[in-house]
Amino acid sequence: MKKYLEIAKAYMKAQLIWRSDIFVDVLLSVAKILFAWILWGILFEGKEQIAGLEFHAMISYYIISSYLFQMEKSAEISQQMASMLRNGTFSKYMVIPVQTQGYFVAMEAGKIAFSSGIGFLTMLLWFCLFRIPLKHTASAKILLCGIIMVALGLLFMAQLNYFLGILTLRFEEISIFLMIKDNISAIVTGAVIPLALLPEWVIAGMKIFPFYYVTYLPSMLFIGKCEDEAVTGLFVLSIWCILFIVLNQVTYEHDRIKYDGAGI
Numbered sequence: 001m002k003k004y005l006e007i008a009k010a011y012m013k014a015q016l017i018w019r020s021d022i023f024v025d026v027l028l029s030v031a032k033i034l035f036a037w038i039l040w041g042i043l044f045e046g047k048e049q050i051a052g053l054e055f056h057a058m059i060s061y062y063i064i065s066s067y068l069f070q071m072e073k074s075a076e077i078s079q080q081m082a083s084m085l086r087n088g089t090f091s092k093y094m095v096i097p098v099q100t101q102g103y104f105v106a107m108e109a110g111k112i113a114f115s116s117g118i119g120f121l122t123m124l125l126w127f128c129l130f131r132i133p134l135k136h137t138a139s140a141k142i143l144l145c146g147i148i149m150v151a152l153g154l155l156f157m158a159q160l161n162y163f164l165g166i167l168t169l170r171f172e173e174i175s176i177f178l179m180i181k182d183n184i185s186a187i188v189t190g191a192v193i194p195l196a197l198l199p200e201w202v203i204a205g206m207k208i209f210p211f212y213y214v215t216y217l218p219s220m221l222f223i224g225k226c227e228d229e230a231v232t233g234l235f236v237l238s239i240w241c242i243l244f245i246v247l248n249q250v251t252y253e254h255d256r257i258k259y260d261g262a263g264i
Contacts, residue, residue, distance in 0.1 A: 003098050004106040011110030026122050029070045036062040051196040057223050060135040061194055065219040067119045068150060069191040072214075073111045074158040075182065077104045081165025082174050094256065101162055101248050108158040137224040145230040146221035152237045153214035157185075159244035166248065169255040190216025207232075210240040 037059060044055045053061065081104070084090040093100050137143055164181065167174050186192050188211040195203055195216045206212045213233045220226040 004102055007098070007103060007106040008110035008113065011107045012114045015111060015114040026070075026118060029066045029119065029122060032066050033059075033063055051194065052225070053194065053196065054135075057135040057225070058194070060223045061219050064222050065191055065194075065215050067122070068153075068215045068218060069186075069189070070119045071112050071116050072154060072157055073115060074108050074154070074161040075178070076111075076161075077108060077158060078161040078165040078174070078178055081162070082168045082178075085165075085168040086172070100252060101159070101245070104162050104165075105155065105158050108154070112154060135223040137222060137227065139227065142221050142224075142227050142230055145234060146218045149213055149218045149221070149230070149233055149237060152234070152241055153210070153218065156210050156237060156241050156244065157214060159241065159248055163244060163248050163251065166251050166255060169258050185211060185214075188212070189214045190219065194220075196220075207236070210237055213237040 040050075040055060040058050040062075043050065044058075048054060050058065081090065084093075093103060096103070098106075137146075160181070164174055164177050167177060171177075188195075188206060188209070190212075195206065195212065198206075203212075207229075213236060217226060217229060217233050221230055
């Protein structure tokens with residue numbers, strides 16, 4: 001465990017090098033919230049609620065979901081793995097005395113620890129500057145469930161991107177998989193629009209899959225909505241995390257023999 005903590009600390013400190021990336025991330029997050037403010041301000045004219053959400057609850061949802069979406073940096077795992085496997089520099093991760101999957105998860109944790117602090121300050125700035133009445137749950141238990149769900153969601157996304165990175169050993173070129181994943185996950189996690197706007201039968205089907213619990217449900221829990229789904233969400237997401245831990249390990253051990261250390 002100490003080795004993984006040191007890896008996380010090293011990558012957290014390394015984020016200080018990329019100050020321009022931090023500025024761009026914050027700027028994009030602010031732009032998204034501003035666009036949502038304008039759009040939903042127009043849509044809410046003459047209406048008190050849309051899909052069970054009042055205007056301030058909707059804006060609170062967008063601010064929180066933008067923060068959670070901005071925290072998630074695991075796409076870099078699959079991109080980095082694919083690049084290193086193709087050019088023959090992945091060997092160093094196969095010989096260091098830590099589990100490969102654990103290394104990349106720790107790397108992601110270090111990056112998240114840094115970006116979450118910057119994102120939290122941005123979120124607070126929005127609420128303070130624009131005097132937005134923050135809608136939040138009054139239950140400490142629900143708040144704790146939401147925080148745990150966020151952590152599990154970030155873990156799942158890291159595992160998913162690690163799995164896609166491993167597929168480079170089998171398919172060599174995985175850019176099409178990454179493109180599909182990026183476009184679909186932005187929608188099904190609720191980062192683009194609240195999933196409450198979708199038909200009920202669609203939402204019911206999405207609850208089987210982990211993406212529903214990555215951004216959308218935690219954001220709803222934090223604003224005091226969907227509180228009856230908290231325990232179920234933790235259970236479903238935990239099951240998916242366990243399944244991917246096993247799947248990743250089995251796939252890696254099976255496909256690593258195809259790697260000769262000289263690139264693909």
